[in-house]
Amino acid sequence: MRVLVVEDEQRIADFIEKGLTESGYAVDVAADGDDALAWSDVVDYDVIILDVMLPKRDGIDVCRTLRTRGVGVPVLMLTARDAIDDRVRGLDSGADDYLVKPFAFAELLARLRALTRREPVLMNTLLRVSDLTLDTTTRVVERQGAAIELTNKEYALLEYLMRHPNQILTRSMIAEHVWNYDFNNVTNVIDVHIRYLRRKLDDPFPTRLIQTVRGAGYRISSRPESS
């Protein structure tokens, strides 16, 4: 999941970025409203965390502009404790939810999970491909009932594949949703992580779920391989 964090207070931005990265999200940070619009123009984010009080253009304006441009990305707005008016204006501007500062990180994670399953396809918290399951709430991955330990990045990559079963995902699509902007040579990094995943998820089992589509990318599928 690729997240844009829009927050001008460095301390809070760092706290959110660090926590989300540790939870397997790919995070970009924008420090003002113009920067936020510029980023969301070029990256197809899975969710945006948007502070209301921002330099140049406030969060309300950013959200309204996104919606006017037809960008439907889920938006979680961060508001000040006593600013009830901000919450109302935030929701009216097209935000999907809000969180009052200061907040517990666990609550931020729970809100993000709720927002990213709001799309009908993502309603289910348990993703399944054949005998492989991934629980987006507990982050438990099992194949044939046996738990499989994954690193944060492996988990994030697998979750992205499993949210789009049977679809060819190009390396640039994977890069955009699983890695953030700071990553160099991401193509190679993706291939390496696919190899790690296969070692854990596919090698011990008779059927291979992660498939290479030659010249295109990767796909997770229980259907027989054909490319």
Ligand code: CA
């Ligand atoms: Ca702020």
